[in-house]
Amino acid sequence: MAFRWRYLDAAGEPVDGPDETFDDQGQAEQWFGDAWEELRIDGVDAVVLLDGDDEVYGPMSLQEG
Known part of the structure; x- marks a missing residue:
């Protein structure tokens, strides 16, 4: 399966x-670590990590506090 984010x-x-799709969870999380602030600026409030169609975790808020 491929890992990806739901916004x-x-x-x-x-x-x-x-x-974006990723071969493993670590790659997905590393990409997210670099991209989350830009996603928040673009109006994304939270994300869910998916492995194929299965939720790995989330929703995880991008808001401070």
Whole structure:
């Protein structure tokens, strides 16, 4: 399976975001570590990590506090 991120707005509804896929969880998390601030600026409120169609974890808020 491929790892990818699902992007959510403040209401928990899916929104568009980068269509990146990763071979493993570590690669996905490393990419997210570099991209999360830009995602937040672009209106993403939270993310869910997926392995194929299975949720690995989340939603994880991008908001401070």
